[in-house]
Amino acid sequence: MVSAGLSVRDAVVRYGPVAALDGVSIDVAPGEVVAVLGASGSGKSSLLRAIAGLESLVAGSVSWHGEDLAAVPVHKRGFVVMFQDGQLFPHLSVAGNVGYALAGKPRRLRERRVAELLELVGLEGYGPRPVTALSGGQAQRVALARSLAANPRLLLLDEPLSALDRGLREHLVGVLDHTLRAAGVPALYVTHDQDEAFAIADRVAVLAEGRLLQVDRPAALWRHPASQEVAGFLGYGPFLAPESAAALGWTGASGVVAVGPDGLVVDAAGTDVPVLQGQARRGGSEFTVRLPDGSRATVRTPDSTAHGRPPASLPVRLEPGGCVLLAGPGQLCS
Amino acid sequence: MNGTVAGPRTRYRGVGGNPWAWAAAAALPVAFLAAFFVWPVTALVARGFVVDGKWSLAGVQEVLAAPRTWRILAQTLTQAVLGTLGSVVLGVPGAYVLYRCRFPGRRLARAVVSVPFVLPTVVVGVAFAALFAPTGLFGSLGLQESLAGIVAALVFFNYSVVVRTVGALWSRLDPRAEDAARTLGAGRARVLATVTLPALAPAIASAAALVFLFCASAFGVVLVLGGESYGTIETEIWYQTTQLLDLSAAAALSILQLLVVGASLMIAGATRARQERALRLSGNRVDAPLRASDLPAVLVTAAVVLGLLVLPMVSLVWRSFVTADGIGAANYAALSGAAGAFTVSVWQALANSLVIGLAATGLAVGLGLLVSYVLSRRPASAPGRRVMRTVDAVFMLPLGVSAVTVGFGFLITLNRPPLDLRSSWVLIPIAQAMVALPLVVRTLLPTLRAIDPRLHEAAATLGAGPGRVVATIDTPFALRGLGLAVGFAFATSLGEFGATSFLSRPDRPTLPVVIFQLIGRPGAENFGMAMAASVVLAVLTALVMGLAEWIGPKEVHPW
Numbered sequence: 001m002v003s004a005g006l007s008v009r010d011a012v013v014r015y016g017p018v019a020a021l022d023g024v025s026i027d028v029a030p031g032e033v034v035a036v037l038g039a040s041g042s043g044k045s046s047l048l049r050a051i052a053g054l055e056s057l058v059a060g061s062v063s064w065h066g067e068d069l070a071a072v073p074v075h076k077r078g079f080v081v082m083f084q085d086g087q088l089f090p091h092l093s094v095a096g097n098v099g100y101a102l103a104g105k106p107r108r109l110r111e112r113r114v115a116e117l118l119e120l121v122g123l124e125g126y127g128p129r130p131v132t133a134l135s136g137g138q139a140q141r142v143a144l145a146r147s148l149a150a151n152p153r154l155l156l157l158d159e160p161l162s163a164l165d166r167g168l169r170e171h172l173v174g175v176l177d178h179t180l181r182a183a184g185v186p187a188l189y190v191t192h193d194q195d196e197a198f199a200i201a202d203r204v205a206v207l208a209e210g211r212l213l214q215v216d217r218p219a220a221l222w223r224h225p226a227s228q229e230v231a232g233f234l235g236y237g238p239f240l241a242p243e244s245a246a247a248l249g250w251t252g253a254s255g256v257v258a259v260g261p262d263g264l265v266v267d268a269a270g271t272d273v274p275v276l277q278g279q280a281r282r283g284g285s286e287f288t289v290r291l292p293d294g295s296r297a298t299v300r301t302p303d304s305t306a307h308g309r310p311p312a313s314l315p316v317r318l319e320p321g322g323c324v325l326l327a328g329p330g331q332l333c334s
Numbered sequence: 335m336n337g338t339v340a341g342p343r344t345r346y347r348g349v350g351g352n353p354w355a356w357a358a359a360a361a362l363p364v365a366f367l368a369a370f371f372v373w374p375v376t377a378l379v380a381r382g383f384v385v386d387g388k389w390s391l392a393g394v395q396e397v398l399a400a401p402r403t404w405r406i407l408a409q410t411l412t413q414a415v416l417g418t419l420g421s422v423v424l425g426v427p428g429a430y431v432l433y434r435c436r437f438p439g440r441r442l443a444r445a446v447v448s449v450p451f452v453l454p455t456v457v458v459g460v461a462f463a464a465l466f467a468p469t470g471l472f473g474s475l476g477l478q479e480s481l482a483g484i485v486a487a488l489v490f491f492n493y494s495v496v497v498r499t500v501g502a503l504w505s506r507l508d509p510r511a512e513d514a515a516r517t518l519g520a521g522r523a524r525v526l527a528t529v530t531l532p533a534l535a536p537a538i539a540s541a542a543a544l545v546f547l548f549c550a551s552a553f554g555v556v557l558v559l560g561g562e563s564y565g566t567i568e569t570e571i572w573y574q575t576t577q578l579l580d581l582s583a584a585a586a587l588s589i590l591q592l593l594v595v596g597a598s599l600m601i602a603g604a605t606r607a608r609q610e611r612a613l614r615l616s617g618n619r620v621d622a623p624l625r626a627s628d629l630p631a632v633l634v635t636a637a638v639v640l641g642l643l644v645l646p647m648v649s650l651v652w653r654s655f656v657t658a659d660g661i662g663a664a665n666y667a668a669l670s671g672a673a674g675a676f677t678v679s680v681w682q683a684l685a686n687s688l689v690i691g692l693a694a695t696g697l698a699v700g701l702g703l704l705v706s707y708v709l710s711r712r713p714a715s716a717p718g719r720r721v722m723r724t725v726d727a728v729f730m731l732p733l734g735v736s737a738v739t740v741g742f743g744f745l746i747t748l749n750r751p752p753l754d755l756r757s758s759w760v761l762i763p764i765a766q767a768m769v770a771l772p773l774v775v776r777t778l779l780p781t782l783r784a785i786d787p788r789l790h791e792a793a794a795t796l797g798a799g800p801g802r803v804v805a806t807i808d809t810p811f812a813l814r815g816l817g818l819a820v821g822f823a824f825a826t827s828l829g830e831f832g833a834t835s836f837l838s839r840p841d842r843p844t845l846p847v848v849i850f851q852l853i854g855r856p857g858a859e860n861f862g863m864a865m866a867a868s869v870v871l872a873v874l875t876a877l878v879m880g881l882a883e884w885i886g887p888k889e890v891h892p893w
Contacts, residue, residue, distance in 0.1 A: 054791050074794040075802075087792040091810040100806070101796040150796045 004065055005029045005186055006051065006154055011060035013046045013210075020046040022210035023060065028154060028186050033177075034215075035189045035201035039233070043210040044190045048156045051188065052081050064153065080152040084159040086143040088131040094118070094142050095127035101150035117145035120179055137168045144176065148183055155180070155187040161196060173199045194234060198222075206230050228326060231258040236324065237297075244293035247271060249317035256326040263322035264289075264299045270317035278310030287314060355800070360708045360725065363701045371732055371768050374743025379592065381746065382585030397586035403570075407590065410566040413481065413556070414549035417488030421545045422538060424489065424638050425496025427631040433501030435628060436621045443639060445880070450643055451494040452822070452879045454829025456846040457868040459558025460853050461650040462487045464865060466559075471649055479561035487555050490642055492545040499541035500534055507533055509620050522627060543601040550594050551736045554831040554846070558853060567591040568738045572835065575742055588739045595735060650872070654865035658858055665866035668859065676843055676851065680867045683848040684874075687828055690844060693763035694770060694827035699820055701767070702774030705729050707808060709775070710782035733772035737832025740765055745836050759842055765833040770826040774819045781815040782808060821882020825875045845871050 006028040013021035021043045028034050038044040049055040051062050053074040062069045069077055080101075088097050095114050102110045118124050121141040126134075134142060140160055147155055160176070161169045177200045180187050191197050197204050198218045205215040213233075214226040225231035228239055236258035240248070245257040248264075248271055276296065277288040284302045287310060291297050299316050385392045397403050432444050450458065464470050466477040477483040511533070515525045531538075553568040560569065567587055574584040624632065657664040669680035676683070709726050713719055732740065744761055785808065793803045831846040838847045845867060852864035 052791075052795050054795075073799075074791070075797050075799050077795075078797070079795060081792065081795040083788055083792060087786065087788045089789060089793070089807065100793070100798070103802075146796065156795070 003027055003029075005032070006188070007061075007063045007066070008047070008051060009061045009063075011047065011050055011062065012058040013043070013050050013055050014058045019210050021050060024207070024210070024212045025060075026205055026212060026215065028188055030186055031184055032202045033180055033187045033189060033200055035191060035197035035204045036207055037191060037194060037197045037204055037233070038207035039192055041209075042207045044192075044207050045158055046210075047207065048081065048158050048188060048190050051154075052079050052156055053077055054081070078150075078153040079156055080147040080150045080154075081156045081158060082140075082143050082147045082160050085163055086139045088134075088139055088142060088146070090132060092131065093127065094123070094129050094131055094134070097131055097142055098127075098145045098149050100146060113149060114145075117149055118142075120148070120182065121145045121175065136164050137172060140164065140172060141175065144179060148179070148185065152185060155185050157187060157189045159191055160189075162191065162193065169193075169196070176200060206233060208233065223324060225258065225324065225326065228256065228258065231324065231326060236260050236263075238291065238295035239326070240291070240293065240295070240318075244291065244295075245318060247292045250320060250323070253325060257318065258324050258326055259297060259318065260322040260324065261298075262300070263319055264297050264316050265319045265322075266299055266301050266314055267317045268315055270315040272313045272315050274313050275310050285310075289314060289316065356708055356711060359704050363705045363708075363729070364725070366701055367728065367732075367768075367771075370744075370748075370764050371735070371740065374747040375588075375592075375735055375739055377747040378585050378588055378739060378743040380585075382582055382589055385582060393582035394586040394589065397583050397590075403587070403590070406565050406567060406570045406587075409481075409564055410550055410568075410594065413484055413488060413552070413564075413566065414546050416481070416485045417492060417549035417552075418542050418546045420485060420489040421492040421496045422542050424634065424642075425493050425541070426500055426534075426538065428493065428497040428635045428638060429500035429504050431628065431631050431635040432497055433505040434621055435624050435632075437624050445883075446639060446643060447494045447497055448879070448883070449494075449647070449876050450490050451492070452825040452829070452875055453491075454831065454846050454849075454868075454871050454875060455491075455552070455554030456558060456831050456849050456853075457650070457829070457872045457875075458487055458491060458646075459555040460849060460864055460868045461646040462490070462555070463558055463853065464653045465646055465649050470653075471645075479559065479563050481564060484556055484559050484564055486642065487559055488549050488552060490646065491552075491555065492548055493638065493643065495545050495548070496538075496541045499544070500537045503534055503537040505621065507620070539601075543598055546601075547595060547598040547733070550598060551591070553736065553738055554850070558850070567594065568736050568832065571736075571738050571742060575745075575836070581746065584742060588736075588742070591736055591739060599730065599733070647872070650865060651869055654862070654869045656865075657862055665862035668863050669866055669870070676840065676848060678841070678843065678848075680845065680848055680863065680870070683843050683845045683867075684870065686842050687844040687846075687871075690759070690763045690766065691824050691827040693760070694766035694830075695820060695823040697763060697767035698770040698774050698823040698827075699816070702771055702778055702819060702823075703812065703816075705771075705775050706778040706782050706812065707804065709779055710785070710808070712787060729775055730772050732768045737765075737769050737830065738836070740768055741833030741836030744833070759839065761837045762834055762844070763827070765837055766827040766830045767823075769830055769833060770823040773822045773826060777819040777822055778812055778815045781811050785811055817882050817885035821879050824878050825882075828871065828875050828878065 006026075008024060008026045011021050011024045012019060024043070024047055026034070026036075026047075036044045036047060046055055050057055053062075053069065053072065057070070064077075089100065092100070095111075095118075098114045098117055099110050102113060105113075114127060115124070118126055121144055123138060123141055123145070126138070126142070131139065131142065143160070157176075161172050164172065173196055180200075189197070189200055201218060203215055204218050204221050206213045206221070208229060213230045214221065216224070221230075222234065225234055225236065231237075231239070238259055240253075240257045240259065242253040242255070242257070245251075245253045250257060271292065273289045273291055275287050275289055279286050279288075281300070284300055286298055286300050288296055288298055299314065382394055382397075383389055383391065428447065432440065432447060462483060463478075465472050466475070466480075466483050467473055468478070477486075507530070512525050512529050515529045516522075520528065550566070551568055552566055553572070556564065556566050557569045557572065560566075565573070567590055571584045571587045571591065574580045574587065654665055655661050655663065671679055678686075705725075709722060709729075711722070713722060744765055748761060789807055790803050793807050798806060829846055830844075831850065834844055835847060835850070838844055843851075849864050849867050849871065852860045852867065
């Protein structure tokens with residue numbers, strides 16, 4: 001079967017003896033945005049570079065609409081990479097950067113397209129400015145406009161927002177999401193930030209140590225992590241054996257219970273557990289407690305009692321809505 | 335930063351284009367280097383091992399057994415060590431004052447400091463000779479034909495190498511490390527000794543190695559100032575060849591010279607690699623207004639700039655106006671007449687120099703651009719990177735191999751088929767281009783290497799082919815260094831004396847050759863003309879460099 005869009009099959013990338021990418025298969029359908037989520041060193045940038053043709057595959061294939069791209073050089077692939085730090089051409093103006101891929105087009109057309117794209121990313125009138133005078137957020141928006149000007153078949157975004165501070169990042173995720181949908185460009189979005197991936201992607205792929213652990217829609221991924229490793233990476237933890245879960249009020253669990261950020265709650269009817277540490281949070285407190293099986297967990301309360309001395313113990317129970325049951329024979333480790 | 339096992343900086347594939355295209359681009363400079371550098375120098379060295387048509391070590395042994403050889407070698411090393419020490423000891427405070435402090439007139443001071451390095455060696459020799467002559471300003475010090483006089487001239491030349499190389503790093507050294515040491519209770523002296531100088535060490539070592547190289551291969555300045563008593567291996571090669579016509583002795587001396595410069599070149603290369611790493615770590619440019627505690631450094635620098643740099647130049651200009659009938663422009667008027675033993679006037683020699691200089695600059699910059707483009711690529715394969723490092727080292731060779739050796743090599747190899755160019759004037763620009771090529775490459779390469787490889791990748795993913803990447807990304811960067819490269823090439827060629835002194839023909843002499851002739855001839859008139867001609871050449875060279883720096887990159891350039 002010939003699949004539409006991007007298709008990566010069993011891709012292997014090696015740096016010397018180390019496999020940065022170890023047999024990864026992933027598809028991006030037309031119009032789809034796929035996020036690749038992974039920690040540092042997971043191989044996510046290698047995957048992106050291999051797709052762009054910037055890295056050679058030792059084994060496997062990258063194809064588009066069923067056509068193998070092994071022999072197609074970077075500049076003929078029509079896959080544009082948007083880099084973490086923009087990589088704007090410092091000797092060109094904003095308009096020069098955005099119009100880089102439009103060389104050879106009539107001047108009027110080029111100017112109109114550049115103006116359109118700058119408007120799309122919210123930078124109308126910035127054309128004549130030198131790129132060295134831009135802020136980090138503006139530079140990334142120019143990089144986005146420059147990428148879209150190339151009319152890419154596929155946009156590859158390499159942690160495009162991770163160099164920015166948090167407030168700007170949250171704002172620009174919205175800009176990126178809106179712009180990608182408006183342009184209808186399929187995209188592969190590499191990031192280590194779970195919130196970014198969930199906010200922007202139709203599907204999220206979790207990558208660790210060069211292997212793809214799971215690909216799914218964000219909600220499904222959150223509700224049904226395929227393994228403890230995926231769950232841990234998404235922010236679940238600790239992981240409790242059925243008997244330990246039972247001690248906290250969840251009886252009859254058929255497998256390992258992964259406790260989510262809101263999976264443990266304070267309840268007067270719950271089990272008393274010792275408090276190890278208390279910390280004030282915005283609008284409440286967060287306590288680190290030791291569960292009966294010895295693992296550590298955090299529990300949040302809306303009051304800010306942590307400001308004084310934290311209590312010696314707290315009554316807690318599991319909240320099933322905030323936990324997931326890991327399918328299969330979950331292997332327990334703390 | 336993403337954490338791929340080997341970052342994108344070290345690996346690089348796909349956007350470099352066809353390796354064969356790069357090989358073709360490298361072929362022209364490599365062929366040029368082989369024909370006009372490797373072949374003449376090798377032939378020259380081989381000649382040292384041939385006695386009466388047979389391979390023999392006798393010639394070399396004879397030279398090595400001569401006490402004169404060891405005296406010359408000792409003098410070469412002594413002068414180089416003292417010249418290097420003087421340049422470093424005076425240059426480090428200079429680097430601090432000129433690149434780390436802010437004061438009115440800093441631009442002018444930096445400009446003044448950078449002039450001597452590009453001044454023709456013969457002019458510098460003449461300027462110091464005028465200063466030390468019995469009738470000169472320092473005539474009473476008895477420095478004529480003295481070691482101190484030669485060392486002073488060597489420091490004059492190389493002071494700016496230390497100031498600019500160390501200053502370039504110092505101006506980008508993050509002051510917060512020093513601040514941290516201060517808040518930890520270290521006094522200024524301790525901060526200097528434990529934080530600042532160790533951070534600068536690679537730059538200082540690199541500058542010192544380079545200065546040693548320049549001093550050890552000094553020719554024109556020593557030839558003029560040393561007279562009978564002092565020399566270098568370079569001047570001795572010249573003496574053996576042109577005065578005694580003993581080619582095998584000269585060839586043996588060339589081997590000795592190759593060993594000396596080879597050693598210092600290796601040290602320079604090692605320290606340069608360390609310095610390029612160090613520079614990458616540093617932050618933005620920093621400077622602060624002068625403080626009272628800067629006074630010692632300021633005094634030393636002021637004394638060096640005024641006493642050692644400005645004074646000889648002013649004295650040269652002054653002497654050029656001194657005539658038998660008092661102060662006047664008679665020396666300049668005499669430049670229109672036949673100069674010394676030559677049938678041409680100084681102005682005609684100047685015209686020759688300019689034509690030859692243009693040709694040499696065109697050659698050096700054209701080849702230098704090709705070499706720099708090729709060397710700025712980062713091949714993905716380990717053998718590719720090894721080839722690259724070798725090519726890099728090979729193109730630095732002419733910097734180390736003395737100009738005299740090149741000129742002498744030309745003389746003995748390019749006089750028969752397939753390349754019989756002996757009677758052709760093109761030999762001179764070719765030899766000068768060989769001498770200027772390393773300077774051009776060293777000027778262009780850092781700007782090209784500073785380009786983030788991901789800029790190339792970004793351009794490629796935007797649809798630019800390898801040709802368009804070179805045209806739209808590399809070339810604008812190269813252009814920023816091009817002005818300076820052209821300036822270096824032209825100034826080097828205008829003042830080149832080592833190789834040119836072998837190749838220049840009596841009917842088409844260059845200006846430095848004429849000046850050397852004039853200074854060696856008796857008579858106040860010839861001396862006056864030499865002064866005036868030196869001023870003309872110095873002003874022209876300084877103008878060329880000033881223009882180049884003005885259109886060149888605004889960043890500090892090591893040398």
